[in-house]
Amino acid sequence: MRDLEFHSAAGSIAPPCLQQPLLETKGLSFSAGGARLLWDVSLEVRPGSRTLIMGPNGAGKSLLLRLMHGLLRPETGNVLWNGARLTAEARRSQAMVFQRPVLLRRSVFANLKFALSVRGLRGRNRSEKIEQALAVAGLSHLAKRPARVLSGGEQQRLAVVRALACEPDLLFLDEPTANLDPASTAAIEQLVLEANSSGVTIVMVTHDAGQAKRIGEDLVFLQDGKIAETGDVQQVLSAPKSEPVRAWRDGRIYLGANIETMSDKSGRRT
Amino acid sequence: MDSFWGALAGAVGLVFALDPDLMEIIGLSIRVTLTAVFFSCLIGLPLGAAVGTFNFPGRTLIAVFLNALMGLPPVVVGLMVYLMLSASGPLAPLRLLYTPTAMIIAQMILVTPIVAALTRQVVEDLNREYAEQFASMGVGAFDRLTAMLWDARYSLMTVALAGFGRAVAEVGAVIIVGGNINHVTRVMTTTIALETSRGNLQLALALGVILLVIAFAVNACVMALRASAVRAAYA
Secondary structure, eight states: OOSOTHHHHHHHTOOOOOSOOSEEEEEEEEEETTEEEEEEEEEEEOTTOEEEEEOSTTSSHHHHHHHHHTSSOOSEEEEEETTEEOOHHHHTTEEEEOSSOOOOSSBHHHHHHHHHHHTTOOHHHHHHHHHHHHHHHTOGGGTTSBGGGSOHHHHHHHHHHHHHHTOOSEEEEESTTTTOOHHHHHHHHHHHHHHHHTTOEEEEEOSOHHHHHHHOSEEEEEETTEEEEEEEHHHHHHSOOSHHHHHHHSHHHHHHHHHHHHHHHHHHHO | OHHHHHHHHHHHHHHHTTOHHHHHHHHHHHHHHHHHHHHHHHHHHHHHHHHHHOOOTTHHHHHHHHHHHTTOOHHHHHHHHHHHHSTTSTTGGGOOTTSHHHHHHHHHHHHHHHHHHHHHHHHHHHHHHHHHHHHHHTOOHHHHHHHHHHHTHHHHHHHHHHHHHHHHTOOHHHHHHHTTOTTTTOOHHHHHHHHHHHTOHHHHHHHHHHHHHHHHHHHHHHHHHHHHHHHTTOO
16 A cells, blocks of 8 residues: 555546547646645546546545536636536536535525526426426425425435426536435435436536445546546446555555555655 | 602603604604615615625725724714705705704614625625535526525514614714704604703603613514524524
């Protein structure tokens, strides 16, 4: 578990991209408070695919997601959407669900109404979409409740269908099930898979290897702000080629690796 | 102490007798204060929400400025408004000096910074929670502002209440620009000041009691509204 020779291996495992990627990052770097948090991250998201981003805490997963969504500006590198620079207009074809659902202090119904109104939907068209979203989330009977008194699972379901109601081409999810019980997790996964089968590209951060295997296709594994390994989820998780994924897969060594990496960091940077 | 209890008894008598002069004074007080608070909210709520929501150069400076203006001394504001409205002032042609409108203007100047500064604080806290989601949704500037004001509405009622408290209890500014003219610009606070100096403690005390009751009643209403909102998780 000495140092990080795996970096050289990272690029070569990138999945072959025959069609134009829906979203592409080129050499993304990001620093905050004088510390480099993301190093030269380049990856491609195929249209219609389900890409998972994994890695230990502090690896830069959520940060990468925010950069890909355009919520943060990279220090270097850029994000391409359908081959062109990601603009505010293009971001309207994307949506994001956060780890802790951000719901307005309004009813369930009004939360959906707000999201659709922002996209310029009005009248019959809007109310039909709201009804549909409520039904998909199984929240029709709670439509008039304040969104913030719902259970954690219900809140996250609402956040997911609210994001999907705007019919994005790509949906980002930042550990959407991190705080949920197994049943609620299954419900979210089902919503995500259904959305994907209707054509929505999925990019999701998760810590859960089981979840990754259940819903993932492509995997991007981050370690210390760098891509450690990319490839098919099943393949990478069952036969990892890089040390961090191997370490992460094995619970015992994963913890050891974390500690080791921390001591590495202080040793390397001072 | 005898004179105190005597005055208090007389005051209660006046209140329950619904003395017409007393009613007129109370009515004008409430009319002036509510009008001033209404217009202060009209300006202060969007202003505070904009400063609390958007990032622009000079934002911190405006926030500091608004906070500083919260402590404006009423007599200074009264003097400024007096100078503007007096016969030699730039706004003399409006002929507003010694009218209820002048009192409303003075109270607005005192209350608007309070509403704006407190609104900024409330909205800034809410914005911290919403900002990323709104950026992700691509919510436009106007929608963001209205969403902030609407979702913070229960907290903002307390803000308006703080403004009301300042305006209704204020005496220094309204006595300068209003002149405390009987049946024209005489309000509760100016009457209390006048009657106390004239030794008419019964009337002064009666008005003081009513002022307190009004403050309690308005506070209780807002607290009740807020409590129901908290139960419904809207606040």
